[in-house]
Amino acid sequence: MKADFRSDTVTQPTAAMRQAMSQAPVGDDVYGDDPTVNRLEAMAAEMLGFDAALFTSSGTQANLLALMSHCERGDEYICGQDAHNYRFEGGGAAVLGSIQPQPLLNQADGTIALGDIEAAIKPDDVHYARTRLLSLENTIGGKVLPMDYLAEAQALAFNRGLKIHLDGARLVNAAVALNKPMAEIAGHFDSVSLCLSKGLCAPVGSLLLGDDRLIHKARRWRKMLGGGMRQAGILAAAGIIALESQWQRLTEDHDNAALLGRELSMIEGFEVNTASIQTNMVFARVAEHIDIKRIAAELASQGFIISPSKNLRLVTHNDISRDAVLAFVAALKSAL
Numbered sequence: 001m002k003a004d005f006r007s008d009t010v011t012q013p014t015a016a017m018r019q020a021m022s023q024a025p026v027g028d029d030v031y032g033d034d035p036t037v038n039r040l041e042a043m044a045a046e047m048l049g050f051d052a053a054l055f056t057s058s059g060t061q062a063n064l065l066a067l068m069s070h071c072e073r074g075d076e077y078i079c080g081q082d083a084h085n086y087r088f089e090g091g092g093a094a095v096l097g098s099i100q101p102q103p104l105l106n107q108a109d110g111t112i113a114l115g116d117i118e119a120a121i122k123p124d125d126v127h128y129a130r131t132r133l134l135s136l137e138n139t140i141g142g143k144v145l146p147m148d149y150l151a152e153a154q155a156l157a158f159n160r161g162l163k164i165h166l167d168g169a170r171l172v173n174a175a176v177a178l179n180k181p182m183a184e185i186a187g188h189f190d191s192v193s194l195c196l197s198k199g200l201c202a203p204v205g206s207l208l209l210g211d212d213r214l215i216h217k218a219r220r221w222r223k224m225l226g227g228g229m230r231q232a233g234i235l236a237a238a239g240i241i242a243l244e245s246q247w248q249r250l251t252e253d254h255d256n257a258a259l260l261g262r263e264l265s266m267i268e269g270f271e272v273n274t275a276s277i278q279t280n281m282v283f284a285r286v287a288e289h290i291d292i293k294r295i296a297a298e299l300a301s302q303g304f305i306i307s308p309s310k311n312l313r314l315v316t317h318n319d320i321s322r323d324a325v326l327a328f329v330a331a332l333k334s335a336l
């Protein structure tokens, strides 16, 4: 038995994806000629309720394009201290966009307190960067933002003249967990980024969604950043399958994460808040006396891969079955 719990980015493309990729009609997408890319973009825009969509090489690129299209040089965006587009994207907004981040504390449920956002919006004064955008993330650390919070954040942004962006790398997990269409979540935002290459199993690619004006700007920045791809329909073909028929099975990943969390919580030395497992991520605090590096090496020799840490993160996905979860738990117990 093999299972890689490091991330849902390790998922292999499905057989249907490889089949579709081998037969996809393609053209030069920089000329707008790739029918498969065009189909993916139109389909995503329709599904999420936006004018337009843009196929990007990665989620990082989609977020960067959103920031650079909403903001100008000397503007700032408000985001969570734990936000991917603050912590894990190389400072791209600052490096490439001359855009300043204003990170704020994330609460335990992943939200940013509305009062904190209000207080961080800068007055119109030459001393300050211009606050232009509020950026939220959903899911964040596997947690789903409450729907009423989204409505409140949207109203705050509107009333204060800010645009509002969603890093929805795992928006589909949030939608599946809430049993709501993605459009219902996406409808609270001016732009949304979405990863096809995580739990949805596509090998490469993300999407940025927004109105025509925003996507037009983003397309220009994408070309400048070297993201204008040619016969990209080969990749988009897998993305179409991801959006059509991969999201339905994410409930299985969520069920497997809940199972894994329950099992782990019963092992001495692993502290798990099972109530906080809402999607496909399990977090465990590992006791001091456990040598997690040694355990990880022993598990790896049996085909189970984890990123060793005292704050362990385990992610379930398409290539981890229920049986694999149970086999992993048994292997962990014997390694201990």
Ligand SMILES: *Cc1c(COP(=O)(O)O)cnc(C)c1O
Pocket: 057, 058, 059, 060, 061, 063, 084, 085, 137, 139, 167, 169, 170, 195, 197, 206
């Ligand atoms: C993975 C991820 C991204 C970036 O996606 P890449 O395709 O890895 O660049 C952005 N935001 C969040 C929340 C993510 O989990």
